[in-house]
Amino acid sequence: MLLEVILEDDVNCPRCEKLLPVLRRICDELNIPFTVKHLGNRAVAAYEKDSASRTFSPKWIGKWGLREHKKKLKRLSPVLAYLQRIGAQTFPNVIIRWHDGIRTKEIVIRGFSPDSSEARRYISNLYVLLKTLKRVVYRR
Amino acid sequence: MVYSVFYYASEAITRAFIGLILKVAERMRRRRMVEEKPKRKMPPSRGFFRTVNPAGIAEYTWVGGATNLKVSIPGFIRLPIPAHEVEKPPTRLYFTFAEAASKDWFKEIEWLAEQAEKAAKEEGGSGAT
Numbered sequence: 001m002l003l004e005v006i007l008e009d010d011v012n013c014p015r016c017e018k019l020l021p022v023l024r025r026i027c028d029e030l031n032i033p034f035t036v037k038h039l040g041n042r043a044v045a046a047y048e049k050d051s052a053s054r055t056f057s058p059k060w061i062g063k064w065g066l067r068e069h070k071k072k073l074k075r076l077s078p079v080l081a082y083l084q085r086i087g088a089q090t091f092p093n094v095i096i097r098w099h100d101g102i103r104t105k106e107i108v109i110r111g112f113s114p115d116s117s118e119a120r121r122y123i124s125n126l127y128v129l130l131k132t133l134k135r136v137v138y139r140r
Numbered sequence: 141m142v143y144s145v146f147y148y149a150s151e152a153i154t155r156a157f158i159g160l161i162l163k164v165a166e167r168m169r170r171r172r173m174v175e176e177k178p179k180r181k182m183p184p185s186r187g188f189f190r191t192v193n194p195a196g197i198a199e200y201t202w203v204g205g206a207t208n209l210k211v212s213i214p215g216f217i218r219l220p221i222p223a224h225e226v227e228k229p230p231t232r233l234y235f236t237f238a239e240a241a242s243k244d245w246f247k248e249i250e251w252l253a254e255q256a257e258k259a260a261k262e263e264g265g266s267g268a269t
Contacts, residue, residue, distance in 0.1 A: 097230070104230035107249070111237035118241035125245050 003137045004033040005130065008093040011038055016092040018114040023094065026127050030134055039091070057084050096130065098137050188223040190215070231256050 005027050009016030020036065027034035058077040061069045073080075096107045107129075113119060186205040191212075193199050198215035200223055213219070233252045239245060 105253075106230050106232045107235065108232055109235045109237065109240045113237060116241075118238065121243075122237060122241035125240055129246070129249075 003096075003098040003130075003133055004035065006035045006037060006095040006097065008037045008039050008091060008095065010091045013091045015112045015114060019092050019094075019112045022123055023126070026123070026130060030127075030130055032130060032134060057081075094126070096133065098133055100137070184224045188221050190223040190225055 200213040202211040
């Protein structure tokens with residue numbers, strides 16, 4: 001596929017729920033294939049090396065985490081605490097993937113805040129980027 | 141003077157043997173004018189590959205040669221198959237929501253893409269990006 005958009009989301013993520021219809025509308029309008037990947041507990045998202053590198057809290061891992069989580073908890077707990085403090089988001093991830101004739105390239109955008117003032121600009125930036133990429137990829 | 145067949149045969153063998161020794165000696169003495177370019181190992185295009193599917197589950201993918209078959213086997217059990225690792229992942233540029241929502245996002249993309257291309261050129265040597 002020359003150009004496609006993938007949304008990695010979680011079923012329990014309210015931000016994903018707000019982003020999904022907007023992104024779907026943009027892709028329908030530009031006629032770009034759009035896929036939604038519902039990632040569960042064990043899945044590896046775009047920016048991760050394994051499922052144990054999620055931004056969960058140390059407390060959560062202690063109670064509910066997988067064996068892989070618990071194994072790495074001791075080393076990663078300060079990082080996890082920091083990520084919790086700054087409010088780093090795990091989902092949604094928007095992956096824009098295209099092939100420029102030589103190699104596959106991807107842009108991964110992490111997070112979305114529907115209530116912030118920047119949400120509108122984010123959507124318009126995405127629209128402009130996809131429109132430009134479509135023109136570049138399909139030479140139209 | 142008449143020579144026997146054995147005389148001619150032994151002379152031919154001796155000539156061949158000495159000629160070979162001289163040739164080898166000359167070849168060893170010859171200076172190399174052009175350094176040979178080290179051959180780059182081509183990445184494997186067929187056989188078993190160890191991959192991870194979009195759901196995050198490890199799997200083995202068989203890519204056939206003549207048959208063009210592609211079969212995926214879920215890697216629930218560690219199979220005793222010597223599998224290739226996928227070598228070149230796609231070039232990825234990472235952004236956060238705040239970066240993507242900023243005015244200068246497109247400039248950032250350009251800059252990052254340039255950096256990625258440079259890095260790929262340095263890594264690849266002859267510049268295949």
